Amino acid sequence: MIFRTLTCAAALLALAATPVIARPKPAAPAANAPVTPMTPDIAPAYDKVRPDADFVRRVVMVPMRDGTKLYTVIVFKKGTKDGPILLSRTPYDAKSTMARTASQTIKEVLPAMYNEFVDDGYVIVTQDIRGIHNSEGTFIMNRPLAGPLNDTKIDESTDAYDTIDWLSKNIPESNGKVGIVGSSYLGFTSLMAEINPHPALKAAVPQSPMVDGWMGDDWFHNGAFRVSSFDYALEQSTGKAEAGAAIPGGAGDDYNRYLDAGSVGDYARKWGIDQVPFVRKLMENPAYTTFWSGQAVDKWMAEQPLKVPTMLVVGQWDQEDSYGAPAVYKAIEPKDTNNDMVSLVIGPWRHSGVNHYGYDLGALTFTGDTAQEFRVKYMKPFFDHYLKGAPDPKTPPVLTYATGVNHWDESPKWPMGTLTPLYIGDNATANFDKPAAAAHDDYISDPSKPVPFIPRPINMADPTQWKPWLVHDQRFVSDRPDVLSYTSAPLEKAVHVMGAPEVDLFAATSGTDSDWVVKIIDVYPNESPEDATQGSKPSMAGFELPMGIEIFRGRYVHGFDKPQALTPGKVEEYKFALPNIDHVFLPGHRMMIQVQSSLFPLYDRNPQTFVENIFNAKASDYKAATESVYRGADTASAVWLPIVKE
Structure with a gap:
C-alpha cells in the first residue's frame, strides 16, 4: 500500500513537471462579423437608455476627500438647462432606485415622488453612501459624526459636502444649486448634509429621518x-x-x-x-x-447654527421612525427667530408614505391623494423658492393633516394643543374628571402568552401587514384578560388633538421588571352608514382606530442609562410620549385608553425578572407577573391630550 502510494505521488509530480501548452484565446468577433454556431453568446453590456428616451442618464464615481469614490446616478429630462439639483444619498442601491422600470420615459424610470420635479427641469441625483452597493469604502450603520465616537475625519456630513461640491461644478445642465431630500435612512443623510453644509446646499427636506435609534427610531x-x-x-x-x-x-x-x-x-x-x-x-x-446618546442626531443638530432652510416631514402613523422629525424640530426650532427657516409636516401616512400614493391607509380613506397634494402644493414650491428663485410660497411653520375631518391645518407652532388629562376611571371608564378615590386594576402578564401586535399569523416581512399595522382595528385584543381597556362615554362635541399625547401611568408589578404599552384609541360608533364601506375596505362600525401606541421598558423608570430592578409591589410613575398627531375625535365617538405589557413580536419579551442584559435572559427568567394599574387620588393614571379649544 505504501509502495503504491509513493508510485502515484511520483506520477503526479512528473505530470506536474510537464510543460503546459497554453491554447490561444479565440479572437473576439468584429462588431458586424457574421455569427456562427460558436459565436460567444455573452454580450458585454446592454444600454437600456435608447436614443429615443426622453431623458439623459449618467453614472459617475464622485471622489471624496480621502480618495474614496461614491457611485452616483444623474438623471434629467432632455433639454434641461439651469436645472436645480435634487440629491438623495442612500444605502438602498442607487442603480435600481433610479431604474424603477425599463422604460424610455423618465416618469416611469424614476420613483413617483419626482414626477412634479422632472417636468420642471430638475436634475435628479441619487448616490450610494460609502461602503455599500456600488460605492467604495467601508459601511458603518448611521456613521457617527467625526468626534468622540468617530476618530476619523470622515462622516456622512463630509461625504455630503464633497458630493455637493462636485455636483455643483460638474453638471453643465444645472444652475449649481442643490436641495437634499429623502426618507428614513435617507432622512438621516439629509440631516447630516446640514451639519457644516456646503454653500451650494440651499434647502433640505428630511423625511421620517432616523435620529435616535434607542429612544424611538428603528432599533x-x-x-x-x-x-x-x-x-x-x-x-x-x-x-x-x-x-x-x-x-x-x-x-x-x-x-x-x-x-x-x-x-x-x-x-x-x-x-x-x-x-x-x-x-x-x-x-x-x-x-x-x-x-x-452620542449618536443622537437631534443633539448634533442642536449644537449647529441654523444655515439651511429645512422642512421636516413625518407620517402620523409612521411604523418605523415616528420619533426623529419632531425631535429635530424641537431641537432647532428655537433658532428660527423669524419662524421662516424650519417647518414641520405631519401627514396621514405610514413610513415614507409621503413619497407614494396617499389616498388611504389600511381601512382609512382620505379625500384624494394627500401625498401628491403635499408635494405639489407645499414641498415643490419650497424647493422652487430656494433653488430656482421662485416667489416665497410662505411655507407654514407647521403643516398637519387633521384626520377625522380630513383637511390640512396650517399652524404657527407645535404643539398647538393644551395638555388636558384623560383619566382612567372605575368600571373600565375614561373621564376628563379626576377620580377621587385611589384604586387599581390588575391583570396577569405571562411571557409565554404575549399580546400580539397584529392578528396572527404574523409575517413582519409582508408589507400588507407591516405598513398599516398602526391603524389596525384594536378589537382583536380588547377582550384579552391581559389588556385593560378604559372607554369614555360618547362625545357630545368634537375633541381636536394637536401634539404628542403624554402618558402618566402609575403602575406596579409583582416581578422585578415589566414593559408598559399604552394606546389612545378613537372608537367609532357601532353603526354602519352607507358610505362606511368602499370596495374591499371593512366597515368602520365599532372600529377601534389607534391614534398612538408606545412602549416603555420599566427598568429605565429612574434613568435610561441606569437600568434598575423594580421593587415588587412598589408603585412607580412612568412618563413617556405617544407619537405626534393632528386628529379630531368626532361627536358620537368614544375615546379609549388601553394598557398592556407586551407587543409581540414587534418588541422582544420582557422576562419580568430583572437581568443585566435581556438579550441574555434564560428560560427560567421568564415568569408571569401580576400587573397593577392605579387610578384616582395621588396615583391617577392618565393620558394627557394636547387639546385645541375650538
Whole structure:
C-alpha cells in the first residue's frame, strides 16, 4: 500500500513537471462579423437608455476627500438647462432606485415622488453612501459624526459636502444649486448634509429621518428592542447589501418563530447572526449609554447654527421612525427667530408614505391623494423658492393633516394643543374628571402568552401587514384578560388633538421588571352608514382606530442609562410620549385608553425578572407577573391630550 502510494505521488509530480501548452484565446468577433454556431453568446453590456428616451442618464464615481469614490446616478429630462439639483444619498442601491422600470420615459424610470420635479427641469441625483452597493469604502450603520465616537475625519456630513461640491461644478445642465431630500435612512443623510453644509446646499427636506435609534427610531423604543432590527442588520451589512442575506427561518408565524427561540439573544445565536457587527452593537448596548446618546442626531443638530432652510416631514402613523422629525424640530426650532427657516409636516401616512400614493391607509380613506397634494402644493414650491428663485410660497411653520375631518391645518407652532388629562376611571371608564378615590386594576402578564401586535399569523416581512399595522382595528385584543381597556362615554362635541399625547401611568408589578404599552384609541360608533364601506375596505362600525401606541421598558423608570430592578409591589410613575398627531375625535365617538405589557413580536419579551442584559435572559427568567394599574387620588393614571379649544 505504501509502495503504491509513493508510485502515484511520483506520477503526479512528473505530470506536474510537464510543460503546459497554453491554447490561444479565440479572437473576439468584429462588431458586424457574421455569427456562427460558436459565436460567444455573452454580450458585454446592454444600454437600456435608447436614443429615443426622453431623458439623459449618467453614472459617475464622485471622489471624496480621502480618495474614496461614491457611485452616483444623474438623471434629467432632455433639454434641461439651469436645472436645480435634487440629491438623495442612500444605502438602498442607487442603480435600481433610479431604474424603477425599463422604460424610455423618465416618469416611469424614476420613483413617483419626482414626477412634479422632472417636468420642471430638475436634475435628479441619487448616490450610494460609502461602503455599500456600488460605492467604495467601508459601511458603518448611521456613521457617527467625526468626534468622540468617530476618530476619523470622515462622516456622512463630509461625504455630503464633497458630493455637493462636485455636483455643483460638474453638471453643465444645472444652475449649481442643490436641495437634499429623502426618507428614513435617507432622512438621516439629509440631516447630516446640514451639519457644516456646503454653500451650494440651499434647502433640505428630511423625511421620517432616523435620529435616535434607542429612544424611538428603528432599533429600540424607550428601551424595548424591535426584533426585526436583526433582519435589517443582516441584510444591510452583508456583502455590501448585494448578497440578499436573510435569516433562513422559512415561512410561518413570526409569533411562534420568536417565541420558540427563547430570548431575542437566543434567536440571534440560533441563526448565527450574533457575530454580525451591528447585531453585536445592538446586543451589547441595551441601555441608553453614550454609545447611543452620542449618536443622537437631534443633539448634533442642536449644537449647529441654523444655515439651511429645512422642512421636516413625518407620517402620523409612521411604523418605523415616528420619533426623529419632531425631535429635530424641537431641537432647532428655537433658532428660527423669524419662524421662516424650519417647518414641520405631519401627514396621514405610514413610513415614507409621503413619497407614494396617499389616498388611504389600511381601512382609512382620505379625500384624494394627500401625498401628491403635499408635494405639489407645499414641498415643490419650497424647493422652487430656494433653488430656482421662485416667489416665497410662505411655507407654514407647521403643516398637519387633521384626520377625522380630513383637511390640512396650517399652524404657527407645535404643539398647538393644551395638555388636558384623560383619566382612567372605575368600571373600565375614561373621564376628563379626576377620580377621587385611589384604586387599581390588575391583570396577569405571562411571557409565554404575549399580546400580539397584529392578528396572527404574523409575517413582519409582508408589507400588507407591516405598513398599516398602526391603524389596525384594536378589537382583536380588547377582550384579552391581559389588556385593560378604559372607554369614555360618547362625545357630545368634537375633541381636536394637536401634539404628542403624554402618558402618566402609575403602575406596579409583582416581578422585578415589566414593559408598559399604552394606546389612545378613537372608537367609532357601532353603526354602519352607507358610505362606511368602499370596495374591499371593512366597515368602520365599532372600529377601534389607534391614534398612538408606545412602549416603555420599566427598568429605565429612574434613568435610561441606569437600568434598575423594580421593587415588587412598589408603585412607580412612568412618563413617556405617544407619537405626534393632528386628529379630531368626532361627536358620537368614544375615546379609549388601553394598557398592556407586551407587543409581540414587534418588541422582544420582557422576562419580568430583572437581568443585566435581556438579550441574555434564560428560560427560567421568564415568569408571569401580576400587573397593577392605579387610578384616582395621588396615583391617577392618565393620558394627557394636547387639546385645541375650538
